[in-house]
Amino acid sequence: MNIDHHIPDEILLAYASGSAPEAWSLIVATHLALCPQCRERVSEHERMGGSLLESLPPEALTEDAFDLLMKKIDGQPEQEVTVKEPVVWVPSVLPEPLRSYVGGDLHALKWRRLGKGVLHIPIETKDGQAQARLLKVPAGKPVPTHGHNGDELTLVLTGSFKTHQGEFRRGDIETADGDVEHTPLAGEGEDCICLAVTDAPLRFKSLGAKLVQPFIGI
Amino acid sequence: MANDVADVFSADDLVHCLLAVGARQDRLAFRVLFDHFAPRVKTYIVQLGCSHQQAEELAQETMVKVWNKASQFDSEKAAPSTWVFRIARNLRIDAFRRESHPELDQNDPSLLPAEERPADITVEQKQSEQQLRKAMDELPQEQMELLHLSFFQDMAHGAIAEKLGLPLGTVKSRLRLALGKLRKKIDDDQMYTSGLSE
Numbered sequence A: 001m002n003i004d005h006h007i008p009d010e011i012l013l014a015y016a017s018g019s020a021p022e023a024w025s026l027i028v029a030t031h032l033a034l035c036p037q038c039r040e041r042v043s044e045h046e047r048m049g050g051s052l053l054e055s056l057p058p059e060a061l062t063e064d065a066f067d068l069l070m071k072k073i074d075g076q077p078e079q080e081v082t083v084k085e086p087v088v089w090v091p092s093v094l095p096e097p098l099r100s101y102v103g104g105d106l107h108a109l110k111w112r113r114l115g116k117g118v119l120h121i122p123i124e125t126k127d128g129q130a131q132a133r134l135l136k137v138p139a140g141k142p143v144p145t146h147g148h149n150g151d152e153l154t155l156v157l158t159g160s161f162k163t164h165q166g167e168f169r170r171g172d173i174e175t176a177d178g179d180v181e182h183t184p185l186a187g188e189g190e191d192c193i194c195l196a197v198t199d200a201p202l203r204f205k206s207l208g209a210k211l212v213q214p215f216i217g218i
Numbered sequence B: 001m002a003n004d005v006a007d008v009f010s011a012d013d014l015v016h017c018l019l020a021v022g023a024r025q026d027r028l029a030f031r032v033l034f035d036h037f038a039p040r041v042k043t044y045i046v047q048l049g050c051s052h053q054q055a056e057e058l059a060q061e062t063m064v065k066v067w068n069k070a071s072q073f074d075s076e077k078a079a080p081s082t083w084v085f086r087i088a089r090n091l092r093i094d095a096f097r098r099e100s101h102p103e104l105d106q107n108d109p110s111l112l113p114a115e116e117r118p119a120d121i122t123v124e125q126k127q128s129e130q131q132l133r134k135a136m137d138e139l140p141q142e143q144m145e146l147l148h149l150s151f152f153q154d155m156a157h158g159a160i161a162e163k164l165g166l167p168l169g170t171v172k173s174r175l176r177l178a179l180g181k182l183r184k185k186i187d188d189d190q191m192y193t194s195g196l197s198e
Ligand SMILES: [Zn+2]
Pocket: A003, A005, A006, A007, A031, A035, A037, A038, A039
């Protein structure tokens, strides 16, 4: 599998530094599962974090901090020795951490209608800044046209879609910022399931889509 | 003063300490790790805007995790500083924002594995710690500032732009530039060192 469209460096950095909202981190981590190249970059960025930590001026803890700590450690309930179970190969379409966020692989999903044959599942995260959802667009159909108030990242999980920027397949990330208006079109043959994260509500262009926005919690 | 004592230990010493804690819960080794990392983690948390008391608590929690997870430390995959940074980062996200930091699962069957790397790559990994440090020191002030804001102010790009009075696009492109430069610098150095060794 060749991934042609990656996550921009500055977003990988936000993930590595811990400054990205949870929904962004979710899409980054899910892309990482499918993309060794970005995985490598995130390790680089985390090394920067380690290096910066190393260079910080140390600030002494209270006198008895170590003794308190050892008391705490000795008082812990016996650590469960986690023997790693041999991995059973269960083929799944959704990689971790996404799979845990939606409660299982594709067969476990309960889709809701979004209009024009498009289905979706809002994904709960605790951050108020960004929103994540799974979208399922029928093969050959357009994803509802929208511009953005903010940034949007879309990760393809099954099928494909096309924009003026090219074709996006499993593992690919489409990045759209505030200025882009795009009309992704799902590829033929297979429904396109993708994870989409926005940092502001989408502005759907068609009146129908606009009217239902308040009710479906986009 | 206790901190000065800890600082006589090299990066390799810290690796050995961490391995000793992982293998046999070595308390003396753990003391070394504590003296080295806990005060730095405390500074890290204070810089993120926490009270000294909160910072102290989180530094302690970080060290509990270090103790409990030491057996999972893999010296070929990360330096101790990077490993501790990840633990502290995830704990503070959990503590401040009550969010989690979604992580990929290395044992997930759907994970696409990287291609096998030649054995000497781990040596390079070690060199790259120092190279990275050096390359970061050479970054222009304005780019280094952005890295600092990302790591120590918990600021999303929009917030950074607002704070610095810059357009969002400028913040992003400046960050990209800094990261690109760092990567190029490290790649060049590695090519140079591997060229020498042949
Ligand atoms: Zn990638």
